[in-house]
Amino acid sequence: MSEDHTETQVVVVGAGPVGLFLAGELRLAGADVVVLEQLTAPTTESRASTLHARTMEILDSRGLLASLGDPPNEPMGHFGGIPLDLTLPSAYAGQWKVQQTRIEELLAQWAKDLGADIRRGHEVTALTATGEYAEAEVRTAEGRTELFRAKCVVGCDGENSVVRRLGGFGFPGTEGGRELLRADVAGIDVPNRRFERLDGGLAIVARRPDGVTRVMVHEFGAVPRGGRPEFTDVVDAFKRVTGDDISGGTPLWVNSFHDASRQADSYRDHRFFLAGDAAHQQMPIGGQALNLGLQDAVNLGWKLAAQVAGRGPDGLLDSYHGERHAVGQQVLSNIRTQALLLLGSAEVEPVRQVLAELIANSENVRSHLAGAVSGLDIRYDVGPGEHPLLGRRLPHWQLTTDEGAVTSTAALRPGRGVLFLLPGDDPRQQARHEELRSAAAPWADRVRTVTAGSCTGGGTPDTGALLVRPDGYVVWADTPGTDLEQALRRWFEAPTAAAAATRPAPAAPSTAARANNNSSATATAKKWRTHMNRLTSKTALVTGSSRGMGRAAAIRLAREGALVAVHYTARKDAAEDVVAEIEKDGGRAFTVRAELGVPGDVHELFLGLENGLRERTGSTDLDILVNNAGVMGGVKPEDTTPEKFDELFAVNAKAPFFLIQRALKNMPDGGRIINITSGLTRVANPDEIAYAMTKGAVDQLALHFAKYLGPRNITVNSVAPGITRNDNPVFGIPEAVEQMAQLSAFNRVGEPEDVADVVAFLATDEARWITGSFVDATGGTLLG
Known part of the structure; x- marks a missing residue:
């Protein structure tokens, strides 16, 4: 080898x-x-x-339910074929057919x-x-x-x-002693049977929405055959038990299972x-x-x-x-x-009858069995404390937080632990929350803190704070005699000096600023920290940010306190200059490279992004995505080749779509997506038809994604620049600049900072009520 x-x-x-x-x-x-x-x-x-309630809760905690669409839900299940109402306190009670x-x-x-x-x-x-x-x-x-x-x-x-x-x-x-035959069959029309016990055995028939019928049959006394059955075995057993003939159907899948344990x-x-x-x-x-x-x-x-x-x-x-x-x-x-x-054959009938009566007449029996089947009854031994939620799954609450409305389940989507600071009537609660927030701060790289202004649904928390593991189980409740730090150490290890050093520290100037003792830079950093820290603790990715509007947007977001990933394709030196400028003034940034518009582009970008975020924050959360990268056309319609057309769409339209799709895996609820489009989607320029088409497609991203992501309080907006100064040689010609300036209501061309300020506003909480919008940032060019 x-x-x-x-x-x-x-x-x-x-x-x-x-x-x-x-x-x-x-x-x-x-x-x-x-x-x-x-x-x-x-x-x-x-x-x-079949997916049961606890599994559905887990899938929700990872943001996976939306992709399942709207699967059929059935509140009635069974226990050994005896009907059982599975309704219990859960957002996903019952069983879901997937x-x-x-x-x-x-x-x-x-x-x-x-x-x-x-x-x-x-x-x-x-x-x-x-x-x-x-x-x-x-x-x-x-x-x-x-x-x-x-x-x-x-x-x-x-x-x-x-x-x-x-x-x-x-x-x-134990080895199996009883066998149940099973087949998925197309082209048959037999009555549905729900755990129907007949003289000769058990029959189950369920026709699916796609027309395929699942057939299961057990002949009382049948033992495992030791090999895969043929369809004829299912046909013969089914006819002996039910009298129905399914031999005319087409078997799609045949197997058997037994009661080995x-x-x-x-x-x-x-x-x-x-x-x-x-x-x-x-x-x-x-x-x-x-x-x-x-x-x-x-x-x-x-x-x-x-x-x-x-x-x-x-x-x-x-x-x-x-x-x-x-x-x-x-x-x-x-x-x-x-x-x-x-x-079991006739000898189990008396037991079945007694159990059916208990399920029908005793809520304790019904709820106990429903909890066992659905997985909602699990309680782990997680340490000291007497609170009823300790060791149990986190209830599904509707919370209002500083980042907007969110469910308690959705708060688990980044895959980290969560310290929930919950509302209460005690006037000392706020002081207690500050104490707990401070105690949990050294674990910020592995435990998020979520402060709730209100909490509804799922029962009363009956405590001011809960610590929840990434798998959704409560491991600490703020009750007398309990120790948050002890629970944090048990489940998340003692904090390291390195973890403490990587926590966001917007109040401290950079090492370079201290070493250089540059009074101007220090004064600027102080101004940012005092007046412009609306994005402190947020993370951002700005594509195409090594120059132009992308550079200005990256610097502006960092000025607001965000940790910014500066994306580039070829000019690493230019991207590093952006990072250096941000760090000089007390901000935080790092570079990430990927060529957009080629196979594997999004995967490559996010590998670098996640590594950079994890090193600096201990998490891969991405709060803000700015889709800025793009290529211009500048080609007359008659000269536009298929290759050029495909390149424009790959970079300008396809890449933003799949960047959003991928970013949603990392983006907490309340995130921001900002797409840079163009005023050319509203005014005609025959030399930019293909380019304008790509930007029109990007406008549609905001419109439709905004509707799709509204339940997660993620806003999606388009920012449309007009004529904006960049490194094109035309901006070095005064006569040309003067002519372009006349198109603006302000009689000047735009500067990258003009657009960056709009991007920064849309990234903050002040813009929480704006989504699906086309924001005209052309300086009045579209006014006519």
């Missing part, structure tokens, strides 16, 4: 929903990850089709957008671990042998897990981990298996990322096994009970 190897921080084996979700969680928290999948293409078999193929597609795109390296056609053949790293030997679809080296390897590769086998994990439990004795062995069906095998009743696995992933992801980054406190990774193994035991127990109720 070659000594060459691919090195990363975490290797995830398996690109099913659990592996992909874990990969996204790791990337969200800043860890490098490679996903290895034996299949060369995603499966078309949609095994699972095919597993759609979940995989969504999570794969999310993980890729975050920078996960997903490699298909890679079969793991050997695993080794040392004191420093773990290695996975892989055989590719082309027959090559490759070696991957990481700090940890996680098996998310299903019930026949290679990682579990090669890693030597124990997998005790196994669980790994440990979810962690040194550098190897298990999640999802690799850690537990169970009968897929009521969609619990998929949900259990996705919840494993969200529990492990942030913890593992912290550990490989060297900031995981002692015992953090052990808590993964401690928390999720216990949950797995409970779920497997209720699934075994359901399997007996479903697949």
